[in-house]
Amino acid sequence: MTVTSSEAAKIVRSVLCRGLTFEQADQIIKAMVPGTAEPGTVVMREGERGQGLMVLLEGSAEILKQGRDGGEVPIASVEAPTVLGEMSLITERPHSATVRALTACEFQLLTRSQFDRLIKSESLAAYKVVATLADVIAWRLDRMDEKFAELSRQGGGVAPVEEIAVLKHKLFTEWNL
Amino acid sequence: MPGFEDVNYYFRKAARIMDLSAHVERMLMTPFREVKVDVSITLDNGELGTFIGYRVQHDNSRGPMKGGLRYHPTVDMDEAQGLASLMTWKTAVVNLPFGGAKGGIAVDPASLTPREQERLTRRFVQQIHDIIGPQRDIPAPDVNTNAQVMAWIMDEYSRIHGFSPAVVTGKPVDLFGSKGREEATGRGVVMALEEHLKDAGLGEVRGKTFAVQGFGNVGSWTSRFLHEGGARVVAASDSRGGVHNAEGLDVPALLAHVRATRWIEGFAGGAPLTNEALLLLDVDVLVPAALGGVITEANAAEVRAGIVLEAANAPTTPRADEILHDRGVTVLPDIYVNAGGVTVSYFEWAQNIQQFSWEEERITAELARHMREAYGTLARVASERKVSFRTAAFIVAIGRVGRATVLRGV
Numbered sequence: 001m002t003v004t005s006s007e008a009a010k011i012v013r014s015v016l017c018r019g020l021t022f023e024q025a026d027q028i029i030k031a032m033v034p035g036t037a038e039p040g041t042v043v044m045r046e047g048e049r050g051q052g053l054m055v056l057l058e059g060s061a062e063i064l065k066q067g068r069d070g071g072e073v074p075i076a077s078v079e080a081p082t083v084l085g086e087m088s089l090i091t092e093r094p095h096s097a098t099v100r101a102l103t104a105c106e107f108q109l110l111t112r113s114q115f116d117r118l119i120k121s122e123s124l125a126a127y128k129v130v131a132t133l134a135d136v137i138a139w140r141l142d143r144m145d146e147k148f149a150e151l152s153r154q155g156g157g158v159a160p161v162e163e164i165a166v167l168k169h170k171l172f173t174e175w176n177l
Numbered sequence: 178m179p180g181f182e183d184v185n186y187y188f189r190k191a192a193r194i195m196d197l198s199a200h201v202e203r204m205l206m207t208p209f210r211e212v213k214v215d216v217s218i219t220l221d222n223g224e225l226g227t228f229i230g231y232r233v234q235h236d237n238s239r240g241p242m243k244g245g246l247r248y249h250p251t252v253d254m255d256e257a258q259g260l261a262s263l264m265t266w267k268t269a270v271v272n273l274p275f276g277g278a279k280g281g282i283a284v285d286p287a288s289l290t291p292r293e294q295e296r297l298t299r300r301f302v303q304q305i306h307d308i309i310g311p312q313r314d315i316p317a318p319d320v321n322t323n324a325q326v327m328a329w330i331m332d333e334y335s336r337i338h339g340f341s342p343a344v345v346t347g348k349p350v351d352l353f354g355s356k357g358r359e360e361a362t363g364r365g366v367v368m369a370l371e372e373h374l375k376d377a378g379l380g381e382v383r384g385k386t387f388a389v390q391g392f393g394n395v396g397s398w399t400s401r402f403l404h405e406g407g408a409r410v411v412a413a414s415d416s417r418g419g420v421h422n423a424e425g426l427d428v429p430a431l432l433a434h435v436r437a438t439r440w441i442e443g444f445a446g447g448a449p450l451t452n453e454a455l456l457l458l459d460v461d462v463l464v465p466a467a468l469g470g471v472i473t474e475a476n477a478a479e480v481r482a483g484i485v486l487e488a489a490n491a492p493t494t495p496r497a498d499e500i501l502h503d504r505g506v507t508v509l510p511d512i513y514v515n516a517g518g519v520t521v522s523y524f525e526w527a528q529n530i531q532q533f534s535w536e537e538e539r540i541t542a543e544l545a546r547h548m549r550e551a552y553g554t555l556a557r558v559a560s561e562r563k564v565s566f567r568t569a570a571f572i573v574a575i576g577r578v579g580r581a582t583v584l585r586g587v
Contacts, residue, residue, distance in 0.1 A: 139496070150189075150199055150202075163198055164587050168583040175579075177557070177572065
């Protein structure tokens with residue numbers, strides 16, 4: 001382990017516990033368990049039941065999604081510090097994508113049962129974490145919207161010659177700054 | 178190190194605002210040429226050492242391509258692509274008649290003797306001499322390469338093509354180098370800040386507090402110019418850690434200490450401080466001048482400085498950039514702030530072409546002019562279009578490169 005427990009707590013506080021009091025954050029941190037993954041190992045598998053929420057402390061991982069032919073298509077790569085498994089935690093549905101470690105990874109896991117236990121006890125800390133996760137999901141959705149916009153525009157039926165004329169006009173009028 | 182995707186995140190953001198089509202985006206993003214070569218040399222012990230050299234030439238619509246050459250084990254095509262495109266936008270922001278390039282050799286130069294380093298450099302030039310040149314692509318020093326390496330490049334290239342000092346910049350002052358090149362980036366960093374303070378009605382550098390992360394060429398020269406301007410540099414650090422003194426560090430004494438011992442560690446004029454803590458100090462201006470990716474979503478909310486002056490390349494991750502922006506922290510972006518280095522490289526190239534040497538006063542005055550004019554454009558675009566300085570810089574750069582591209586014909 002290269003990440004000490006105090007460093008781990010600090011990372012969890014900053015990525016997952018924004019807006020929580022020290023005591024509330026402590027409640028979440030105490031409910032988490034540490035883990036590691038060697039490069040190449042799958043830490044979450046698309047379609048399998050979510051084990052919980054993972055805070056990646058160290059290392060990088062790739063996100064893969066099953067294509068139509070059954071093969072896995074990489075859709076993104078993420079680097080620590082970040083949060084993984086947030087969708088299945090909230091929707092209680094199976095993991096929406098596969099996460100595979102690219103380098104040696106260290107993480108803290110908030111298991112579904114621990115999370116459920118906190119929610120059942122009406123822990124304010126757990127509800128605040130859900131609010132943080134909503135922020136994470138909104139940010140990721142935003143990135144996806146951009147990607148989608150890019151893909152939709154690729155099909156735009158403007159003829160190439162016209163496209164350059166449009167560009168030239170735009171650059172010499174509106175954007176001639 | 179920033180890969181291609183990180184640079185392209187900011188590029189795309191600006192391109193979206195300008196409503197460029199996906200085809201145009203791709204055309205502007207795709208490198209002009211990528212070269213990967215074998216650089217094999219005989220080591221001093223008689224064994225064969227094989228290394229891989231890279232050169233990515235991103236865009237030449239505005240002129241010969243320009244960019245550093247680094248010797249580092251992590252050099253690869255992805256990194257070179259990202260940094261080459263960054264050079265295209267950077268040279269456009271400060272309006273130099275250059276395009277962008279970057280490259281290097283995947284090697285740890287500390288593992289080589291000086292003779293081996295010379296052979297490696299000459300071999301690399303032999304492998305890429307037909308794609309570089311004073312009117313094609315002009316390398317410069319970067320991570321682990323210095324004026325001596327540039328002198329070898331100039332000599333080897335000149336053996337093949339005849340006397341050509343302008344093939345490379347950052348040469349020793351005694352061998353067609355330029356006065357003021359060594360301190361150029363640091364000087365430009367301070368000029369960039371002064372332009373902003375003046376424009377935003379925030380007064381002058383004098384009396385303001387600074388935390389500087391990184392004490393290499395850029396960090397140390399920046400600290401020195403800030404100190405000379407009457408600023409209080411309250412913290413400085415290198416890769417081993419830093420020092421903090423709320424009254425302001427004695428920068429000349431710190432420079433002497435680092436010259437003598439190589440590290441900040443052990444400097445008596447302040448209390449020890451970690452690199453992480455330095456970023457969160459309550460100062461007027463935070464100057465990340467070391468590695469990329471130090472301000473992340475994990476610490477951006479805790480940055481207390483009002484201004485982040487990006488002396489390093491890509492010190493702020495895209496997510497952190499948004500957090501700082503939302504919190505009202507002004508980020509003066511790398512592609513403008515640290516462009517002083519390449520600007521004085523341009524002056525060195527111009528002097529070599531003219532075969533005429535400029536005095537230091539002229540270098541400083543011309544540098545100030547480029548930084549001032551660039552700031553004026555950025556500030557105007559940022560306020561007219563209600564975007565951050567970084568987005569404004571990319572919009573200005575894309576506009577200039579785009580106009581040159583369409584005028585030449587696609």
